[in-house]
Amino acid sequence: MEKFTMVEAIVAPLDRPNVDTDAIIPKQFLKSIKRSGFGPNLFDEWRYLDVGEPGQDNSKRPLNEDFVLNQPRYQGARILLARENFGCGSSREHAPWALEDFGIKVIIAPSFADIFYNNCFKNGILPIVLNEKTVDDLFTAVEQNPGYKLIVNLPDQVITTPDATTINFDVDSFRKHSLLQGLDDIGLTLQHVNDIRAYEQRSCKLTPWLFKDMQCK
Amino acid sequence: MAGKTLYDKLWDSHVVRQEEDGTTLIYIDRHLVHEVTSPQAFEGLRLAGRSLWRPAANLATPDHNVPTTEREKGIVDPVSRIQVETLDHNCVDFGITEFGMDDPRQGIVHVIGPEQGATLPGMTVVCGDSHTSTHGAFAALAMGIGTSEVEHVLATQCLIQKKAKNMRVTVDGALSAGVTAKDVILAIIEKIGTAGGTGHTIEFAGSAIRGLTMEGRMTLCNMAIEAGARAGLVAVDEQTIEYVRGRPYSPAESHLPQAEAYWRGLKSDADASFDSEVLLRAEDIRPQVSWGTSPEMVVSIDDAVPDPQQESDPVKREGMINALNYMGLEAGMAITDIQLDKIFIGSCTNSRIEDIRAAAAIVRGHKVAGTISQAMVVPGSGLVKKQAEEEGLDTVFIDAGFEWRDPGCSMCLAMNADRLEEGERCASTSNRNFEGRQGRGGRTHLVSPVLAAAAAIAGHFIDPNRLEN
Ligand code: SF4
Numbered sequence: 013m014e015k016f017t018m019v020e021a022i023v024a025p026l027d028r029p030n031v032d033t034d035a036i037i038p039k040q041f042l043k044s045i046k047r048s049g050f051g052p053n054l055f056d057e058w059r060y061l062d063v064g065e066p067g068q069d070n071s072k073r074p075l076n077e078d079f080v081l082n083q084p085r086y087q088g089a090r091i092l093l094a095r096e097n098f099g100c101g102s103s104r105e106h107a108p109w110a111l112e113d114f115g116i117k118v119i120i121a122p123s124f125a126d127i128f129y130n131n132c133f134k135n136g137i138l139p140i141v142l143n144e145k146t147v148d149d150l151f152t153a154v155e156q157n158p159g160y161k162l163i164v165n166l167p168d169q170v171i172t173t174p175d176a177t178t179i180n181f182d183v184d185s186f187r188k189h190s191l192l193q194g195l196d197d198i199g200l201t202l203q204h205v206n207d208i209r210a211y212e213q214r215s216c217k218l219t220p221w222l223f224k225d226m227q228c229k
Numbered sequence: 230m231a232g233k234t235l236y237d238k239l240w241d242s243h244v245v246r247q248e249e250d251g252t253t254l255i256y257i258d259r260h261l262v263h264e265v266t267s268p269q270a271f272e273g274l275r276l277a278g279r280s281l282w283r284p285a286a287n288l289a290t291p292d293h294n295v296p297t298t299e300r301e302k303g304i305v306d307p308v309s310r311i312q313v314e315t316l317d318h319n320c321v322d323f324g325i326t327e328f329g330m331d332d333p334r335q336g337i338v339h340v341i342g343p344e345q346g347a348t349l350p351g352m353t354v355v356c357g358d359s360h361t362s363t364h365g366a367f368a369a370l371a372m373g374i375g376t377s378e379v380e381h382v383l384a385t386q387c388l389i390q391k392k393a394k395n396m397r398v399t400v401d402g403a404l405s406a407g408v409t410a411k412d413v414i415l416a417i418i419e420k421i422g423t424a425g426g427t428g429h430t431i432e433f434a435g436s437a438i439r440g441l442t443m444e445g446r447m448t449l450c451n452m453a454i455e456a457g458a459r460a461g462l463v464a465v466d467e468q469t470i471e472y473v474r475g476r477p478y479s480p481a482e483s484h485l486p487q488a489e490a491y492w493r494g495l496k497s498d499a500d501a502s503f504d505s506e507v508l509l510r511a512e513d514i515r516p517q518v519s520w521g522t523s524p525e526m527v528v529s530i531d532d533a534v535p536d537p538q539q540e541s542d543p544v545k546r547e548g549m550i551n552a553l554n555y556m557g558l559e560a561g562m563a564i565t566d567i568q569l570d571k572i573f574i575g576s577c578t579n580s581r582i583e584d585i586r587a588a589a590a591i592v593r594g595h596k597v598a599g600t601i602s603q604a605m606v607v608p609g610s611g612l613v614k615k616q617a618e619e620e621g622l623d624t625v626f627i628d629a630g631f632e633w634r635d636p637g638c639s640m641c642l643a644m645n646a647d648r649l650e651e652g653e654r655c656a657s658t659s660n661r662n663f664e665g666r667q668g669r670g671g672r673t674h675l676v677s678p679v680l681a682a683a684a685a686i687a688g689h690f691i692d693p694n695r696l697e698n
Contacts, residue, residue: 029548030423030523032663039644043294043308045268045315047376057665066308095544097424097457101663102642103359104266105375123424126393126459127359127373134377184391186252197377198279201254201385204246208282208387211245211256218242219351221480221488222258225285 013136015194019117020163021090024080025154031094032101033128037110039102041066050106051113055081081114085158093150094121098139099128108135118164120171122147133187134197138166140181166192232498234395235462236430239370239495243353245387254387258352259369261338262289262325262379264316265644266357270380271319281323282386288347289320289327292337293644297607297634300330309645323383336610336636339363339577343447344612346476350465350492355382360577360660362453365461366446367469368495370430372459393459394428394504397497399435402511407693409587410445411579411658411677413437413509414452415517419527421507426458429504432497433463437511443472444583451578452660455524464496518564518690519662519675521552526662528564530680530692536560555664556672557652565690567674571655572597572604572685573667574678575634576641579658580609582616584678589622591682591693597630598688605632605647607639631685643668656684 041053043066052070059081061074075082081089092111098121099107108131111119117137122144124132132139142150153173154160163172166188171179190197201208216228233241245254267289274280281287294309296302304310313330320327328334334341339360342348348364354371355361357379364371378388398417418425431453433446441449446463453461463469470489473479480488515529526549528535537549537560553560558567574580574588585608597604606626608614614636617623623633640647641659649655649671658681659666662673676684683693 028551029544032661034642034661034663034666038665038669039642042265042644043306043312045272045312047269047272057669063669097427100423100457101359101661103357103373103375105269105357105377108375123427125424125457126427127375131375131377134375184252185250186248186389197389198277198381198384201381201387201389204254207246207254208256208385215242215256219488219491221484222349222352224481225283 013194013196016117016136016138016166016191018163018165019090021117021161022086022088023091023093023150023154023160023162024086024089025093025151026080027095027151029095030097030100033099033104033107034101036099036107037104038064040064042104042106047109048113050110051115054110054114055079090115091118091120091162091164092116093147093154094119096122098124100125103127105131105135108132108137112137120147120150133191136191136194138164138183138191140164140171142179142181146179231502232500234497234501234503235368235432235464235495236370236395237501239351239353240392242351243370251391253390253392255353255390257355257382257386257388258286259342259347259354260287260382261342261347261354261356261361262287262316263293263338263356263358264291264312265293266376267319267379268312268315269376270383271323273380274383279384281383284324286386287325287383288342288345289316289325290335290338290341291316291330293638293642295330295637296645297637297639297647300635306646333611333615336613337577337580337638339451340581340609340613343367344476344610346473346479349473349479350469350495355388359454360451362459362461363447363451363577365450365453366443366463367473368462368465368492370460370462373454393430396426396429396431396458396505396507397503398431398433398507398509400433400437400509400511401435402437403440404437404511404514407516407679408514409677409679410441410448412514412517414449415519415524415527415675416509416514417507418452418456418524419517420509421456423455423523423525424457426453426456429458430460430462431456431458433461438463439466442583443468444581447581448578452524455660465492516677516680516692518680520556520558520564521549522555522662522664523548523552524660524662524675526552527675530564530690532564534558534560534562534564568600568654568689569656569684570602570653571649572601572681573607573640573655573657573659574605574681575607575609575639576659577609578660579678580607580613582613584658585613585617585622586620588678588682589625591679591696592629592631592686593625595629595686597685600688601685603632604630604685605634605640607634608636610636640667642666656681656690
């Protein structure tokens with residue numbers, strides 16, 4: 013995974029609550045057995061006027077000019093501003109894969125669905141929770157100022173607006189560390205092989221019916 | 230010291246190690262695998278040259294993409310076929326037991342886990358699917374995970390997590406006739422909202438919950454995720470133990486006494502405290518129908534479609550207006566005036582034998598209304614289908630004009646050929662009514678199997694008690 017440090021980018025506002033993972037990447041694209049290439053189908057049903065199917069040449073499809081990511085002023089956006097409960101619904105990791113493939117590095121919202129929130133970190137995307145008032149103000153600022161950019165500084169956990177206002181945000185220290193270092197969770201966990209084996213031996217005595225395949229000492 | 234909640238107990242008994250900041254490695258007893266969220270995980274293992282930690286802890290079945298008719302012809306859509314075949318190959322390569330498409334035990338992963346006894350009380354159960362919360366009905370800590378986590382579990386048998394908060398939803402009293410577990414969970418979601426349980430594990434408690442069958446409890450926990458909670462739980466009682474006994478993956482006779490004694494402890498202590506509590510009275514719950522594009526947009530069968538102008542929160546109002554536009558509904562219209570095009574009885578929420586029996590009891594002796602273009606029943610597993618056929622329920626449906634299908638996810642998410650066309654309206658026993666969920670432009674109303682069956686006969690929503698004989 014790529015290391016995450018600082019992002020300075022255009023902010024695209026997606027002004028609807030409860031954006032679900034079906035909307036982020038519709039199910040017909042889940043049939044892929046690959047991890048990449050989902051970006052062109054991000055928000056497919058909102059972004060295009062026709063029906064999206066896997067294997068199409070997306071550059072030839074009719075665009076919905078009203079959709080935020082299609083508007084000229086938001087081209088090159090790397091930061092997505094969203095409303096409450098972003099990423100609800102199916103656990104599909106194709107949703108962060110699509111966002112990441114499209115180029116989104118940061119998502120700011122008043123709340124996220126748990127599984128999606130978790131999936132973001134595993135794919136180099138930083139989800140930031142800010143209170144509703146701050147998010148509201150950001151929506152207003154973005155809409156009023158074409159070319160509005162934010163600077164997101166993960167090491168210091170601070171967002172800087174164009175008028176140099178700073179907004180602090182919280183992030184779990186373990187997840188921050190993994191994002192900054194681009195670490196692979198599996199590699200980290202496998203450093204604790206002995207702990208896992210010790211757990212299995214303990215549980216094997218307590219709940220032997222769950223360890224029928226193992227030798228309990 | 231205050232007592233422990235059921236969630237505390239399940240969590241504590243699975244901690245492998247814990248960091249100072251609360252980041253915890255928890256052990257996973259059972260991993261269920263399906264074709265959509267696993268290919269990239271197996272690919273990741275191959276690329277890193279990693280093997281499985283414990284093959285026997287995994288159980289796989291294809292469900293999302295499988296056809297539910299003419300299965301002997303195989304999967305027509307080449308992309309779906311590759312995905313299902315990829316699962317077959319991965320299971321062979323990595324030594325995982327799989328109930329393949331032609332296995333009589335194949336079915337929706339959340340139906341077959343409990344059916345096989347592969348889900349047991351006190352376990353941690355994960356699957357790359359958000360409705361894994363279903364298995365919480367057995368007092369198992371069960372949750373959906375993403376593909377990176379699927380890979381992590383395959384390689385380490387563990388997950389990296391932080392503990393969630395405790396929430397208890399208590400439903401006391403007796404449910405009225407025709408009110409099912411589905412109505413209970415829809416009423417709960419309506420009350421707390423789709424983000425109401427975010428960051429929490431919800432324990433469902435109270436006399437009305439105790440009174441539900443295991444199937445009903447699975448329906449309830451299945452939709453905990455629609456209330457924002459990654460996991461739902463119901464404490465163990467005699468019914469739980471009765472259900473689990475004698476299934477293929479259940480404990481051997483020799484372990485049973487020890488297992489049952491352990492299971493009986495799987496409930497919250499009387500003095501346990503919860504971070505939040507919600508109370509509902511069973512008597513207040515009527516049959517529920519969703520009217521919008523989020524599972525919290527729900528009213529009772531005797532209500533009208535709500536008016537966005539009555540909503541004071543502007544973001545919510547906007548959401549309601551969008552939903553009504555998408556659904557093609559007018560504020561103030563009676564729910565019973567909503568005419569339907571299709572009926573779908575199935576999905577991991579409502580495709581177990583009890584659901585099929587309940588729907589059949591309504592359908593028996595009636596015909597599907599002429600205005601309904603398609604009505605289908607998709608059993609949750611091959612074994613549910615077989616059981617229903619032994620009881621003659623297939624004939625009840627077929628005689629009435631329903632299609633009787635092979636097991637799979639089917640029109641719950643329309644990844645196979647079963648889907649709604651633009652503008653079509655469906656009474657569905659599934660769990661999500663998001664835009665496009667059952668097909669682009671399709672309009673979904675979430676209901677219980679009883680209501681779906683009644684709607685099939687009337688052509689519109691109707692209180693089953695009002696259906697003429
Ligand atoms: S039935 Fe529907 S909700 Fe359940 S696992 Fe299948 S697609 Fe998901």
